[in-house]
Amino acid sequence: MSDTEDVAVPVEDWPKTRVRTDIVYCGVCSMPVEYCEFSGTTATCKKWLRKEHPTEFARIWPEDDLEKKMDDVTLQDDEVPDKELTKEQKKAEAKAERERKKKAAQKVIIRRVERTKRKCVIEVSGLENFGVDLKKAAKLFATKFACGSSVTKNPQGLDEIVVQGDMQDAIYELILKTWKEVPEDQMELTEAKKK
Amino acid sequence: MFKKFTPKEDVSGKSKVKSSVQRGIRAAILEQYPSLNPYIEELMPKKEPLILVKCHDRINIVMVGERLLFFNHHDGPYYPLLDILHTYPDIMPTVQVDRGAIKFVLSGANIMCPGLTSAGARMDVDLPVDSPVAILAEGKEHALAVGKMVMSTSDIKRVNKGVGVDLMHFLNDGLWKTKSEV
């Protein structure tokens, strides 16, 4: 068993290569995690990375990581009990708290509805709860995805946006990116068959 | 080339090759990628059978121990699977596309010259037509594709229009998704 048959190039002339064994591949989109921003499932990719590889998350998404740390800090500040609150302040706080709770219960639902085997539309409801102008949103979807998008009344009489085309994930990403006031954990992706 | 690749539809056969053929393939890969010399025994142990996975359009994929390693087309040069290239990033010459080109490459488009000559792009090597090349991207560490030069690098700079690199294999194409489950 000699190795000579491999040596087409003499040992001293072998070029060198680095050997990387530290690459993190995304558990969601399977690419090296630096490409998750192009995966079309970025939000889910990020969730996975934050949970599985927090240091890698901080490296790839430094702003988000900073944001999170700041959130943590404010949270701690809030927990320090404030002893000298006036009656009005208490009242105002209680009101704000009620509104916060109400807001927290509201949801943006992005529903994928199959019209036929190959055709489907995406219905987006609830955006108005977060102060989003539905007409403007529909227009944005239409231009971003080059497809039909309009505001219609659903059977419950509420306005919702209907997008012609199979782009549930892309809409999810775009909403997160465009309207920071819509929290990710209040968004819901669902599916339904119709007709 | 592997944009719509699925093992079920595109693999026409798998065969264990004779040891003389196995030696030939190993030698050809080392000749093309000499910096793999110290690692080749790990990647393609002599004692482990080498399987050739034959696919449509005379594509052959080299598989050892259930792992896909390299492929070639019409008996041409070998290209590494992207995860091999990620592990051994300096085995082949690289060019860099600008950030704007990334999404097109990831959807399987060939690489246009302007994506290789703009401010965010890099071509620091001189490569002739038909050379295999690794595709890096502006601001990224790891290759997102391997391709074949359609024009030489000097022509790409000079002409600066049309397709500069044929895309052979990219992140999330059928081959990437298949990797070890042919």
Ligand SMILES: [Zn+2]
């Ligand atoms: Zn990902």
